[in-house]
Amino acid sequence: MNDYTLLDSGHGRKLERFGKITLDRPCAQAVWSPANPPLWKQADASFTRKDGLQWKGRERLPEVWHATVNGIKMKLSTTDFGHLGVFPETRDMWDWITTTLTAEASKRSEPLNFLNLFAYSGGATLAGAKGGAHCCHVDASKGMVQWARENAQLNGLSDHPIRWIVDDCNKFLQREIKRGRRYDAILLDPPSFGRGKGGELYKIEQALLDTLNLVKGVLSDRPCFVYLTSHTPGFTPIVLNNLLRQLILGGKIEHGEMLLTGEAHTFPVPSGTWSRWTQK
Numbered sequence: 294m295n296d297y298t299l300l301d302s303g304h305g306r307k308l309e310r311f312g313k314i315t316l317d318r319p320c321a322q323a324v325w326s327p328a329n330p331p332l333w334k335q336a337d338a339s340f341t342r343k344d345g346l347q348w349k350g351r352e353r354l355p356e357v358w359h360a361t362v363n364g365i366k367m368k369l370s371t372t373d374f375g376h377l378g379v380f381p382e383t384r385d386m387w388d389w390i391t392t393t394l395t396a397e398a399s400k401r402s403e404p405l406n407f408l409n410l411f412a413y414s415g416g417a418t419l420a421g422a423k424g425g426a427h428c429c430h431v432d433a434s435k436g437m438v439q440w441a442r443e444n445a446q447l448n449g450l451s452d453h454p455i456r457w458i459v460d461d462c463n464k465f466l467q468r469e470i471k472r473g474r475r476y477d478a479i480l481l482d483p484p485s486f487g488r489g490k491g492g493e494l495y496k497i498e499q500a501l502l503d504t505l506n507l508v509k510g511v512l513s514d515r516p517c518f519v520y521l522t523s524h525t526p527g528f529t530p531i532v533l534n535n536l537l538r539q540l541i542l543g544g545k546i547e548h549g550e551m552l553l554t555g556e557a558h559t560f561p562v563p564s565g566t567w568s569r570w571t572q573k
C-alpha cells in the first residue's frame with residue numbers, strides 16, 4: 294500500500310500528496326515548467342524559504358497525520374524547516390532492503406544484524422525489521438528517535454528486536470568496535486551538516502571518511518550490504534561509488550540517483566544519490 298505520490302513539479306517547487314494532505318514545497322532542482330498548473334490549487338499548505346522559513350496554510354493541517362509509504366506507516370507532521378518526517382525518495386531503497394534481507398535470511402541459520410546510521414524517523418529501520426533482521430537505529434536527536442519508535446509502534450513492530458540509540462554516529466561506532474559488535478548490513482545517510490548528541494559538529498566533507506572507516510570496523514565477516522546515500526550537493530553517485538570502492542574490496546558496487554516519483558505524466562525528480570556494495 295502507498296499513500297505517497299508526486300503530483301507535479303516545476304518552477305523550483307514540488308507538489309506531493311501524503312495520504313489526505315497535499316503540499317507544495319521548494320525543490321530547487323525542478324527547473325522545468327509544471328506539467329499541470331491548475332493541479333497546484335489542490336495544495337492544503339505550502340512552504341517557502343523566501344523572507345525566512347514559513348508555512349502558508351499550516352493552520353489548515355492536522356498537527357499529526359499518518360500516511361503509508363511503500364507499505365510502511367509513518368507519522369507525519371510539519372516541522373519549522375519544511376520537513377515532514379519522511380524523505381519519500383528513499384522508499385525504493387526501503388523495498389530493496391526488505392527484499393534483500395529476506396532473501397539473505399533464507400540462506401542463514403541466525404538472524405542478520407542491520408545497522409541504520411543517521412536514521413531519522415526510521416523508515417529504513419522498519420524496512421529492515423520487515424526483512425526479519427535484528428536492527429540497531431542510531432540518531433543524535435532524541436526527538437527523532439522517539440518519532441521512529443512511534444513509527445515502529447504504528448507498524449506493529451514495537452516488540453521486534455530493535456535497539457534505539459541516541460548518540461553521535463562516530464562515537465557510537467567507536468564504542469561498538471571496542472565492544473566487538475558486528476553488523477551484516479549497514480545503511481548510512483550522513484547529513485551535509487549536523488550535530489552529535491553532545492553538540493559535536495558533523496561536516497560531511499571532513500567526517501565521512503572517519504565514519505566509513507569505523508563502518509568497516511563493525512562489518513561482520515559475512516557482510517550482506519553497505520548502503521551509502523547522500524543529499525549533499527556535489528556528492529554524486531560516482532563520488533559515493535569511489536568511497537565504497539576504497540572501503541571494501543571485491544563484491545559488486547552499484548549506484549544511482551534517489552528519485553521522487555509519482556503519476557505517469559510527472560517527471561521523476563532527482564533528490565539525492567546512492568551507492569551500495571553487495572557481496573556478489
Ligand SMILES: C[S@@+](CC[C@H](N)C(=O)[O-])C[C@H]1O[C@@H](n2cnc3c(N)ncnc32)[C@H](O)[C@@H]1O
Nearest residue numbers: 411413432433434461462482484487488489495
Ligand atoms: C539527512 S537526515 C537522514 C534522513 C534519513 N536517513 C531518511 O532518509 O529518512 C540526517 C539525520 O542525521 C541525524 N544526525 C545529524 N548529525 C548526527 C550525528 N553526528 N550523529 C548521529 N546522527 C546525526 C539528524 O538528527 C537527522 O535525523
